[in-house]
Amino acid sequence: MRVFESIDELVAAKGEQLGPTDWFEITQERVDTFADATDDHQWIHIDKERAEAGPFGTTIAHGYLTLSLIAHFGKALYRIKNLTMGINYGLNKVRFPAVVPVGSRLRASGEVLDVKPAAQGVQLFSRITIEIDGGDKPACVAETVSLLVP
Template sequence: MRVFTGLDELAAATGEHLGYSDWLEITQQRVNQFADATDDHQWIHVDVERAARGPFGGTVAHGYLTLSLIPHLAHQVYRVDGLSMGVNYGLNKVRFPSAVPVGSRVRAGLELVEVTRGEQGAQVVTRVTIELEDAQKPACVAETVALLVP
């Protein structure tokens, strides 16, 4: 894990790749819980028998489930000390180039794109690439925006 001592040190790392998270297995239980939490029970996610005959050869994670893992995975990559809080501010762009089969593993790679100082702290844009183990294309690429407050 990369640790920054404050916003100035973080800003100095703009343009750098910050590192990778650990690998995380995507289980059917996690997919089912996400389906229940979001009321998105599309068969490609939750119907194991039907999905086995479907376009992906088995159940796959929701794209938004993959996206929702970013905070957990990013917290393994870096942190900024000396903050009172950090909050999600939004997303600039999100794409899902590859489906995530249940049973596969994902990890996040982070690149610090931009740090913009403001009255409340700093807006931090990070490009997050969710890699799918042994796949040619990533599962998700997103530019996240966080507000970090000293």
């Protein structure tokens, strides 16, 4: 984990690579819980028998489940000292180049793209790449924007 002592240190880290994190397993229980939370019960996510005969040979994680893990991985990639708060401000670009079969292990790496002044502090622009253990393509690549309030 990269610890930034200040916003100024973060600004100076433009272009810096972060991570990778430890591996994180995607279980069917997590996929089912996400399906319940989002009311997205599409069979490719929750019906093991039907999914075995489907295009991926097994159930797969929701793309938005994979995306939501950025919150989990972010805590393992970096920390910035002396902040009142950091909040999600949005996403500029998100892609899901590969599906995530249940049972896969994921990890993330990041890059500090930019830090710009904002009314309440600064906006951190970062690229987070979530990879699949043994996969040829990443599961998710997202440009995130965070509002950091000193």
